[in-house]
Amino acid sequence: MIVSGTKWEEELRRAGRSKYKALARAIREGIVSGQLQPGHRLPAVRDLAFEVAMTPGTVARAYKLLIDEGRLTAGVGKGTFVSGSQRAPQAVVPGTPILHDPVYDMHARAHLLSPKMPDLGQSEMIREAMRHVAAQTAPDQLLRYPSRDTDLPARLAFAKTLSADQVGSFTVDDIVAAHGGQSGIIMVLQSILRGPSPIIAVDELSYGGFRSAAMLNRATLVGIPWDDQGPRPDAFELAIKEKGIQVFCTSAEVCNPTVLATSPARRLEIVRVAERYGVHILDDDCYRLMQTRYIGPSYRQLLPELGWYVTSPSKSITASLRIGFVIAPHGWSGTLQRTAAFGSFGISRLVTDVYAHVVAQPGFDQVIDGVKARIRQDIRAAVNMLGRYRMNWAEDVPFFWLDLPEGWRAGEFCQAAETAGVLVKSAEDFALRDSRSVHSVRVAVNGLVSHQRFCEALQVLRELLDKPPERIVV
Incomplete structure (x- = not known):
């Protein structure tokens, strides 16, 4: 009460x-x-x-x-x-x-809190895959626990989408399936963290799932500040010396929420520091299939003994197909496999077989291209309508980062937008508790909201940005 x-x-x-x-x-x-x-x-x-x-x-x-x-x-x-x-x-x-789900009612509020993929054929592909799996799977296989054998088709299908130039040399045995990308992050931390009070480094503004995973592993978080090239190596090294960091969780290609990427040169600098102190790097690359740009190799390619690569189809196909993949560093796949087995006894073949079937469909690439085109359409509209304000954006990333003009605080802006029917995320949702205040918001492309409704929401945001509240300082 x-x-x-x-x-x-x-x-x-x-x-x-x-x-x-x-x-x-x-x-x-x-x-x-x-x-x-x-x-x-x-x-x-x-x-x-x-x-x-x-x-x-x-x-x-x-x-x-x-x-x-x-x-x-x-x-x-x-x-x-x-x-x-x-x-x-x-x-x-x-x-x-x-x-x-009323959050997607076109006459209700525009939920731009989290990126969601538009349906451009993948729902029917999933239905067809479910029918195929139901018809082709032997009855006894529907009664057994999953195993490394039953998820092999999914791992093989995933491996075909990878490039060694990006993730480094690997075999299908280095790949471990997870219940989504977030599950993969938790599995990695469970595999490598040691001691009663482990320390994890994250980007100063970073994906909230890193914080959730740290909490589940009783870990303390340390934020690493960025400059225009990526995480600062000097701050990373100082945090290792002073805090005893065991792993750095980051996203080299697309930082969520700022859309910034770590430059290839900066990745090498970070790798040198990690090698010097034996610190693992977890590279979360969940937007990989959306990207037409390629910034540089992942930390796993650059740091084969300590680099982990995590991804999922949630930000390219659908978030409801709960599967993700982790590529372990050399020598760590056995440990990761045990973590996965102890945690859930494996991923249901009803999921792994559906994923493998969907990815193998002739129209899969066309669906991905269609999703990209819709994201590009929404992002271009956002730049056209809000471009007078400072934004970080890329046409193939389904969100943008918007710095608020003088007079607006992030929490107040989000509340004003919510009152006007638009939900966006404050910088507070991506910052650590003791971080500096950042008055920015992340606006996501929600493919389940029509392009017209998205543009209407942008108009609401522009009207708010144009009229910040007056403040009297005494």
Whole structure:
């Protein structure tokens, strides 16, 4: 229940990365118990965020979740209230999708929080692959645990998409399948971290999954600042000496969220430091199939004894096909295989066989080209509409980084955009707790939002950028 000074506030502070879910659960329990009556007005987003030490974006996500459930109602300028009645389940109409996610309702808010691929034929390819797998798989194979033998077709299919110039020399035995790229990151850390309090380095602004993986491994994070060439070698070496870093998690081709790439020369400098101190480097390259540009070889190619390569089809085909791949450094594949086996007993062949079949389809490259074209269309529209402001972007990367003009703070801008119907991510979502304040936002291309709706969302953002709030400094 939303009452100051009660036990639920402390529980929320301990909720970690799922704070918005914990807040939504607290409000939901208050509604179900009758403590929050229909018509009760909840605190404003910023007020509640300050009270429970959360970001406004976190509170807004909790409110949005409950609005989608029908437990809350909201109106611009009116506030957020407990609904008089909960939304009744809708009957399934034959021939229509069973699941409907309101975040993709074209008449509702534009969710530009996370890159999602448009459907340009891959959903039908997946359906066809499922039919094929169902028809061709022997009944006894549907009753067995998966193994390295059952995921071999997927590893072979993945290997055909790789270039030794990018990832270095490898065999199919060096490849280990995972339950998505995030699972692959966690597996790598489980394989190499040692001691009760390991230390992990990440880019100063970096993918939030690195922080989640560190938390699961009881690791402490250290941020490595960037310049225009990539991570600073001097800062990397100093952090190794002072903190005892065991692994550096980074993305050399596309830094998420800044879109920046590490130059080939800088990669060599980072590798020299890592070699000198025996530090592993995990290179997350989940946007690889989208890229028409090629910056340089991965850290695995440059650091064959300590470099790890992680990727998945989530940012090229679909995020629902939960499979990813890790290429271990020389001598580490056995350790990684054991980690994967102990963690889940393998990836279901219903997933690995579907992936292998989809990648082998004659139209697969055309689907990827279509996805690229849609991303290019949205990014070009963003540059045309917001180009007067400082942006980091690339036509083949499904998000862009936008520096806010004087007067806007990242959290306030995200809240104003959310109120206007557009959800974007604040720089706070990519920064470590003790990092410097950065007043920027990441705007993702969501292929499940129409191009027209995306342009309408850009117009909303431009109107906000053009009119920053006035501030009085006293």
